[in-house]
Amino acid sequence: MITRVIIPGLPLFWQGFLVTLELCAIGFFGGIVLGAVLTLLGFVSRPTRWIATAIAEFFRATPVYVGLVWVAYVWPDLFGWPDTVWQAACAALVLQTGAYLSETFRGGFLAIARGQREAAAALGLRPATIVVQILTPQVLLNSIPSLINQMVIVFKSSTVVSVIGVQDLLYHANSIINRYYEPLEVLTFVASIYILTITLISMAARKVEARLRERLS
Structure with a gap:
């Protein structure tokens, strides 16, 4: 079965794997930026804190699938964007990641003794x-375990x-199955690929x- 199914499908698996890696990189690093912005807005003023909290709580309480289809199919009618499913996927992952990391960063700031400031x-x-x-080096140091977990x-x-x-890894896997x-x-x-990749990411x-x-210590 391996020679009949897996080997002929290797180019598609590789293509989908690269798309998955690129998507995850955008989602993770974009989420770090968004999380930092939401965290800073939470300390600026009461109105900005309400806005940041509302955004973070909405996406933290929304399943990834729901957030994805909402961005992909509702946002184009509301905002005229995203234009492609790729943009929708990136936006959904950035929003989801940023919502969780904003809480991580906020906790990191609050954990620092007020006397230092x-x-x-x-x-x-x-x-x-x-x-x-x-403040930022200490927050980063305190947030490293959560960042690793969020990457996974x-x-x-x-x-x-x-x-x-x-057309990520799972998309091409389903096409090969069909x-x-x-x-x-x-x-x-495909499961072996995910397990191996997550293990390598965690080790790195x-x-x-x-x-x-x-x-930083």
Whole structure:
């Protein structure tokens, strides 16, 4: 079965795997940026805090699938964007990831003793300098385990994008199943790819975590 199904389908598997990796990278790093913005808005003023909290709570309470189809099929009528299913998938993953990471970053800021900010202000440091040079490294250090976990979650969540037609790994797996009618072999192979990739991501992230802790501590 491997020679009849898996080997002929390797080009499609590879193509879908690359799409999955690209989608996950956009979702994760875009989510970091969005999470940081939502976190900062939460400390600016009461109105911005309400807006940031509403956005974060909405997407944290919404299943990935629901958020995906909502962005893909409702947003074009409301906002005229996204124009493609690829853009919809990226936006949905960024929003979902950013919502969770905003809570992570907010907890990281609140965990820092208020005395540090007061001492820095007493030394005459500007607010921007305090945030960038004193608070942000500590927040990053405290958030590393959650970031690693969120990276894995994004990779797993990306499997739903095939339902709107994004040609990721699972999309091509389903197309191969429909061609050869051998779901056991195909899905087992795809599951092995996901397991191996997540394991490698976790191992690499742990090494990065160790280096960051050594540098930032």
